[in-house]
Amino acid sequence: MSDSSNPQLPAIYLARQPIFDSQMKLHAYELLFRSDEKNQATFIDGEAATAEVLTSAIIDIGLEKIVGARPAYINMTYQFLTGNILTPHLKDRLVLEILEDVVPDDALIDRLNELYNDGYTLALDDFIYKPELEFMLELAQIVKFDVMHLGTARLEEQVNKVRPFNVKLLAEKVETKDEFEFCKAIGFDYYQGYFFCKPEVVKGKRLSGNRMLMLNLMSKLQDPEIELDELDILIAQDASLAYKLLRHINSAFFGVDKNISSIKHAIAMAGIDTIKQWTTLSLMSKLGENKTSEILLLALVRANMCQILAGTQTTYAPDEYFTVGLFSVLDALLDKPMDEILTTLPLAQDVKDALIDYLGPLGTLLRLVIHYEKGVDISNTTDSSSLANAYLEAVEQAESLRSALD
Numbered sequence: 001m002s003d004s005s006n007p008q009l010p011a012i013y014l015a016r017q018p019i020f021d022s023q024m025k026l027h028a029y030e031l032l033f034r035s036d037e038k039n040q041a042t043f044i045d046g047e048a049a050t051a052e053v054l055t056s057a058i059i060d061i062g063l064e065k066i067v068g069a070r071p072a073y074i075n076m077t078y079q080f081l082t083g084n085i086l087t088p089h090l091k092d093r094l095v096l097e098i099l100e101d102v103v104p105d106d107a108l109i110d111r112l113n114e115l116y117n118d119g120y121t122l123a124l125d126d127f128i129y130k131p132e133l134e135f136m137l138e139l140a141q142i143v144k145f146d147v148m149h150l151g152t153a154r155l156e157e158q159v160n161k162v163r164p165f166n167v168k169l170l171a172e173k174v175e176t177k178d179e180f181e182f183c184k185a186i187g188f189d190y191y192q193g194y195f196f197c198k199p200e201v202v203k204g205k206r207l208s209g210n211r212m213l214m215l216n217l218m219s220k221l222q223d224p225e226i227e228l229d230e231l232d233i234l235i236a237q238d239a240s241l242a243y244k245l246l247r248h249i250n251s252a253f254f255g256v257d258k259n260i261s262s263i264k265h266a267i268a269m270a271g272i273d274t275i276k277q278w279t280t281l282s283l284m285s286k287l288g289e290n291k292t293s294e295i296l297l298l299a300l301v302r303a304n305m306c307q308i309l310a311g312t313q314t315t316y317a318p319d320e321y322f323t324v325g326l327f328s329v330l331d332a333l334l335d336k337p338m339d340e341i342l343t344t345l346p347l348a349q350d351v352k353d354a355l356i357d358y359l360g361p362l363g364t365l366l367r368l369v370i371h372y373e374k375g376v377d378i379s380n381t382t383d384s385s386s387l388a389n390a391y392l393e394a395v396e397q398a399e400s401l402r403s404a405l406d
Contacts, residue, residue, distance in 0.1 A: 031073065
């Protein structure tokens, strides 16, 4: 990370939420800001706080470390839109979301025309059609509708009113599969909401024998006492996994400067902990072959953030915190309740308790990480700046690991 741990830098509170296209491919991220000690998107001085936090994110961290090469959707206050912070070099990186409460006076209208002519992508956030806002529809490329707030009947009515304009439609706060399918049917282009990272539970659905084998293999890999010979035998059970391991250990990502001759050799070169993590991630990606890759990335962010925040505590090993964060998305990957999945797995009871009921130190930290991710008020539990730094570091590590897997 670029100096994010420097205590002299101002604290930066943010998270990100993925935005998908109709094929469930990642389109962009919306950056969600936490500008005060409560880690919520509420501000004493909303204008100044948003501008200050966004400037810090762009300059101090760098957008490429937060969103990679993908666009960043960012909520724009009136002051920020009409100020001089936005420069043309950012036009390919940002989608400017014009908030629903921004008053379209002459200064704003002039500025929106200027940004449009500069090549910025403009999005209308939480849009409700009014005839006097048609000039904004002429300038915008994207219109966002709040599915939860509007409901299906009013949503379709609103969509029909903006169809004459040349805009893409983005459905936000999509919570269920039915909502997603409805939005697809009426012509939406992009989607965001908890549906895409939450489980779609299907009653009576059984796991295939192959998936159960992968789950058991993943569980055995989490044994902190596992030795090189045992790990060698476990990986050798899956030929494709063994092949991918050898290929990646030989790649520049691991910095190995000589050929690897066997699985045992690979483990010895890279280290048991590294191989355990890599193998577990590979198995998880196979488990979720019919799922968006963003679920796996979410697991990586949670796992790394748990491990970072665990710090030097001695109650549990760092890889146990990593495991809890990583396995916290198993229900989403497998479309089954977490307690049902864990019933047949040889995981330690403390790990199961953490994943099902957030019990014990492992569960407490996992809940903290998930609450930060969703913007829940956690001001009374820990230092906000430490959480923000851990989140940003976890995102960077997760992106690096995903690149290796790809």
